[in-house]
Amino acid sequence: MKFIPYGRQHISYSDINAVKKALKNNLITNGKAVSNFEKKVSNYLKCKYVSTCNSGTSALFLALLSINVKKNDKIVMPSINFISSYNICKTLGAKVYLADVDEHTGQMTPTTLDQCIKKYKLKKVKAIIPMYNGGLPANAENYLYFKKRLKSYIIEDACHALGSSYLYKKKFFKIGSCRHSDISTFSLHPLKTITTGEGGLVTTNDLKLDKKIKMLRSLGIKRNSNIHWNYDVVIKGFNFRLNDFQSALGISQLNQIEKFLKKRKKIANFYDKYLSKITNIKTQKRSQIYKSANHLYIINFKNFNKYKKNKFIKYMKKNGVTVQFHYIPIYKFSIFKGNLKLKNSEKYYNTAISLPIFYDLKINEQKYILNLIKRFFKVYK
Ligand SMILES: Cc1ncc(COP(=O)(O)O)c(C=O)c1O
Structure with missing residues (x-):
């Protein structure tokens, strides 16, 4: 009997050839393929700034660090959730409030979010993190109201939702366009819409956030001269980079x-x-x-x-x-x-x-x- 998994990647010959070619380049990390992949994603999603990184978890980490989540900051997210966002918020010392979900989609809704806000008497929240369970981008346009009400950021955990879109004022917007959010995050794990083996994406239209995200994923290093050994470290960052052969795979997958x-x-x-x-x-x-x-x-x-x-x-x-x-x-x-x-x-x-x-x-x-x-x-x- 053949075993049927619940999900798996599709890797074509063109994917394999793209990776092979990238492996023959002088630079297999920090090379051109990374920025080419980012440009391609930015065109696809119609979002100004895209940063690749090495997982969906890193993408969420970068997003939350970029808005400076710190001890005792309040965060609201759905209770039905992958554990990444919760773990990161707790690691940063934030207080996490879990909102109930729609019983069929498993997603937080404006109503369950409102209930959560009232229950815990929340006045100011650092970030609301909707998660589009299964890929359905329900209520994507409806969280902006809460952003204003709670002076919060909207960070979309869109790890399931690359390729999802929603209708707003007679026009479709892709999740990741950040038309109604501050930052979107995606996973490029093998079971997702497209894959780079492991990988992630952070998208935003905010230049300041983008600069910080790019610095955070590369150890907080700022290069301000052409002398290769001269650099400053301006922020506590990590190595969350996606490499060039993964990016080449990402480009090839995005083509499909x-x-x-x-x-x-x-x-x-x-x-x-x-x-x-x-x-x-x-x-x-x-x-x-x-x-x-x-x-x-x-x-x-x-x-x-x-x-x-x-x-x-x-x-x-x-x-x-x-x-x-x-x-x-x-x-x-x-x-x-x-x-x-x-x-x-x-x-x-x-x-x-x-x-x-x-x-x-x-x-x-x-x-x-x-x-x-x-x-x-x-x-x-
Ligand atoms: C909703 C959600 N958020 C975050 C992640 C984390 O992504 P990754 O596995 O690429 O770290 C996943 C992964 O499955 C996910 O499903």
């Missing part, structure tokens, strides 16, 4: 992004059509305003609990299919000190599952997955 997005959409539509007929399942609502990159294909089981969900995961695994869950509420982890339980996060935790979706997923594999699900509901009524 429309093909990747089209295939993901095709699979999502196929799943939607079939699964919407199964009464025990609720598929995600499709929107004309928010176009997802379909990084994940999330479904919600009706009347499920953790026990039934685990049974489903085991059943799929036994039949060669890995399904995943994105994500366990942060407040359930040992590192979370406190007592928190959020109603919709619990519902989402009990009912949501991500099915396999990736460029090379064959039609017969999609059918196989769908038939397995159908059979599950016959066997385990």
